[in-house]
Amino acid sequence: MSLTVQLQTMLVMVAMGGWLGMAIDTYSRLIRGRKWKQWITVINDSLFWIIQGLLVFYILLQINEGEMRFYILLALLCGYSCYRALLYRIYQNILEATIQAIIKTYKFCKAALFMLVINPTKGLLKLLYTVCMMILSFLITVIFFLLKVLYTPFIWLGRGIWRLLPKEKLDKFSNKLGFFKKIKNYIMRWFTKKGS
Template identity: 40%
Template sequence: MSLDTQFVTLLSMIGMGIYFGAAFDTYNRFLVRAKRKVWFVFINDILFWCIQALLIFYVLYESNQGEWRFYILLALLCGYSAYQALLRNSYKRLLEMTIYWVNKFSEFLVKLGALLFIRPIKGLIALIITVILLIFQVLLKFGNPLLWLAKYLLKALISIVRVIFYPFTSTASWLWKTIPGGVRSPVEKFFDKLAGIGKKLKNTINKLLKKWTNKS
């Protein structure tokens, strides 16, 4: 190897040593070993070390075609030691700050989604229920001849609602994918309950329609 290649390799391995220290602290921060099962920690440790080894070898291959020298190990240890002595505390503070602001931003997105989408949807559901009840009141007064008209009105209402809310649902779907799973969990539970209520309401309406049709 030429001196230039050796110098580039030395700097690359020092940089990888610093990177490894930061990656190891980041990995431990998100793993939370005390709260995980032994087999889960074991599998993740194996994956982490394999990935780091592959990354180091890739950088080494790009630097000197993968030729191994003793000073490469020393450069890795030097970079890792430099990280531990000079950069670790600053990096961990930066990591915690980043996690904090990402969580805050995720909470903001959830609240914004609730304000822009969930509340209007709840209001729309209340409006639909009111319209359905009014239609049933009309049916009870005037009888079966208006049953077909009620069905067409409901279909038209549902189509109009879908067209009006299509931009909102598309935007909500895109925003939903950007929110972390831990933050989405409470909202998903809310929609599951809402879906259950909607299903019960649909079944009740179908039963009433069948009874009314049979009577007529």
């Protein structure tokens, strides 16, 4: 490995150390800060470190064909230490401002969606429902009125015919109906006795 490649490797590993510091802080703020079950936390931590390790190895592979030496680890630690000493507060402020901006943007978009789309749609649907119910009530009223107009002459006709019928025939008919009622009552009593 030439001196230039070694110098490039050192500088890139210092930068990767700073990247690791920022990634750890971002991960802690977004994922670790939440209350997860223990096994989910273990899976999240494992995936985080596997991804970071693969990223460092990929960068190392691009620079010096994946040769791992002790000074590379020292460069990583040096980069992480520099980040902690010099850039930690700045990055924390930028991260928090970014998160708050994303949250405010999300809340604004949600409020705008409700105000411009969902609430007008609800109002329109309520209006349509009210109009449909009014139309339906009107149609039902008209139909009942028309039915009343249609069957009222038949009622009058039936009453007129009833008045024209002789009283003796009506009495005989009602007696026959009484006879049928007695038979029905007798059969019902017989069935109830059989059932018990």
